[in-house]
Amino acid sequence: EDQVTQSPEALRLQEGESSSLNCSYTVSGLRGLFWYRQDPGKGPEFLFTLYSAGEEKEKERLKATLTKKESFLHITAPKPEDSATYLCAVLRNQFYFGTGTSLTVIP
Amino acid sequence: AAGVIQSPRHLIKEKRETATLKCYPIPRHDTVYWYQQGxxxxxxxxxxxxxxxQSDKGSIPDRFSAQQFSDYHSELNMSSLELGDSALYFCASTRKSAGGPLFGPGTRLTVL
Known part of the structure; x- marks a missing residue:
């Protein structure tokens, strides 16, 4: 069965404390992996698309990497405004979302 | 740049009523998705x-139907509303095989 699992479910970091979020998947025939940021009550905001193992994308304090079975979202020196839920989604015939990681960055 | 537009942003209905949610995708996007988020x-x-x-169907109840019109906007029709239908409903659009879908701001449906 196709599955997308994100860990941890919740993460609390001190401002400036770097960490990584994990997205593992068992979807066969992957056509792409996508990271989104979602603030409460708002639509997911697109961050990155990764298509092949070994690919990396960066944007400000965020860096996404992809292997054959998982993706990592690395957050370097996070700030309180990075607090949000981070969702990953994989594309096969449709987009399958993980359950998200709720990130809280404490000043 | 234009984003995905959804209307209404908030909707309050009684049980057993019907609701219609509208989505206007980003220009030149040919694919529209509907998501429900509790x-x-x-x-x-x-x-x-x-x-x-229609290209794919997920966990959509039989009470719901949707269509996409000639101008590419889409409507989600929901009938015999139940309390459990209260949720955020997102529409997202993309150009096929051109990256992740871009989401609209959502419609918050509350069923009383």
Missing amino acids: PGQDPQFLISFYEKM
């Missing part, structure tokens, strides 16, 4: 359209 849950795929034809 509190604290990840978005659940309902249905998608590619070039005005």
Whole structure:
């Protein structure tokens, strides 16, 4: 069965404390992996698309990497405004979302 | 740049009533997705359209139907509303095989 699992479910970091979020998947025939940021009550905001193992994308304090079975979202020196839920989604015939990681960055 | 537009942004209905949610995708995007997101849950795929034809169907109740019109806007019709239908409903659009879908701001449906 196709599955997308994100860990941890919740993460609390001190401002400036770097960490990584994990997205593992068992979807066969992957056509792409996508990271989104979602603030409460708002639509997911697109961050990155990764298509092949070994690919990396960066944007400000965020860096996404992809292997054959998982993706990592690395957050370097996070700030309180990075607090949000981070969702990953994989594309096969449709987009399958993980359950998200709720990130809280404490000043 | 233009984003995905959804209307209304908030909707309050009584049980057993009907509701229609509208989505206007980004210009030149040919694929539209509808998602339902309950509190604290990840978005659940309902249905998608590619070039005005239904392309995939997820966990959409039989009480719900959707279509995409000639101008590419899409409508999600929900009948016999139940309390459990209260959720955020997101529409997202993309150009096929051109990256992740871009989401609209959502419609918050409350069923009383």
